[in-house]
Amino acid sequence: MSNILTHTTKLKVQFHECDPLKIVWHGNYLRYFEQGREDFCNTHGISYLHAEKYGYSTPIVSSNCEHKKPLAYGDQFVVETSFENAAAAKMIFNYRIFKEDVLICTGKTVQVFLDQNNELSLTNPEFYQSWKSKMNL
């Protein structure tokens, strides 16, 4: 079976997200990615609050965004968030933003697991491993 889990979030560009070039300020795409990721995580039962409940935080250690086309004020778009199954103790998500069928940008974020002492977890925390098993990942 497929190792790819994908979730789609519909959003609309807000006025305060646009810059003097009348397009979405590039840094705001990380907000859209976050919104897509959280939507994915809530849908699949693996949210930030889950991690916190088990004593872990999941800070982002790497992010990138490749812009193909701009988004402007009022544009409606979708964030497609895909889970990438990693061998290491990391949560990796890939993103694609589309306006109708036009690819606006792609991106990726990598998160690690920190325990209650802010120590990096070198193996998957149990709650995360259970989730992966449940999802057949």
Place this chain on the structure above:
Amino acid sequence: MSNILTHTTKLKVQFHECDPLKIVWHGNYLRYFEQGREDFCNTHGISYLHAEKYGYSTPIVSSNCEHKKPLAYGDQFVVETSFENAAAAKMIFNYRIFKEDVLICTGKTVQVFLDQNNELSLTNPEFYQSWKSKMNL
């Protein structure tokens, strides 16, 4: 002696703070006020971290901003933050932003004290009362 303590912070408008009208998005003035307030508080030894150390948080319960003139990308300006001595258990600050000698906007924020149980403190916490005494307020 004067009951007014004032502090001045110099700032410059950043690109991402401006909107499609090519002026600072109105909500960003609350950031400038915060920067002015924190500057004031650090200078006078009464910062957020002080409050936290004594078991209090100081959430904002009221804020407003009256705009006279816009600020544009690259503008240099000053935030003038003034402490208003309140009888009640509140921290009140008034703000004026100037670009050269032109008044850009005025504003006000009100903060209350919450203890470790998130209960509203009806009297000034001791650490705050001590600070006021020290400042002759």
Place this chain on the structure above:
Amino acid sequence: MSNILTHTTKLKVQFHECDPLKIVWHGNYLRYFEQGREDFCNTHGISYLHAEKYGYSTPIVSSNCEHKKPLAYGDQFVVETSFENAAAAKMIFNYRIFKEDVLICTGKTVQVFLDQNNELSLTNPEFYQSWKSKMNL
């Protein structure tokens, strides 16, 4: 008949909107108000893009927010945006944010009309007066 037009927008608190107190940073309520206002305006055919088409911009000259209760990460809430019929050439909106039936905050914004020369319009622009007539305001 009623002179009050109201529109309701459903939103959810995002992670990046929260501060170290684990609640929504106070300045972000102005984003929620904007989202409510634009939703209202798009629904009733009087958006920012309408104004722009007729040669006007509608900057905010006054905003305020009174906080009753905090919102935390993941909270779902509604922004209730109400149009206040003003005699002067101003657009005034009042806001109330609710989480379930609990009032979280109230707020108000005032906008003026600037023409293409950035001159303040002392009377209602024609496009706006037409809209008001159409809405029986």
Place this chain on the structure above:
Amino acid sequence: MSNILTHTTKLKVQFHECDPLKIVWHGNYLRYFEQGREDFCNTHGISYLHAEKYGYSTPIVSSNCEHKKPLAYGDQFVVETSFENAAAAKMIFNYRIFKEDVLICTGKTVQVFLDQNNELSLTNPEFYQSWKSKMNL
């Protein structure tokens, strides 16, 4: 002589830049990079306003950030912005953020030149080529 131009900007973490984990929200590092880049550009006479004057905009087409350590509220840090001399018609900047001598993160942004018709410029605009010559790049 060296082909590397570097500029250093001193900043301080603001309260509203921090998230519920009490560290700077990852997306805000793009603001710090922007502040460093604009500082660089103003210092070296090649700012956004220069580009605009000559009929060009310089949107960001790629950005990334690799996080090594977090920054927390109140931390003072420096953004080191370095110009990377590219053969293609692109402006490339690399960033390193340090807190005292500790490396906090690294990053990179790539910008292209769009002319007044929003067409991608395949060669360096004249104003940019002149600047490069002047800088011996």
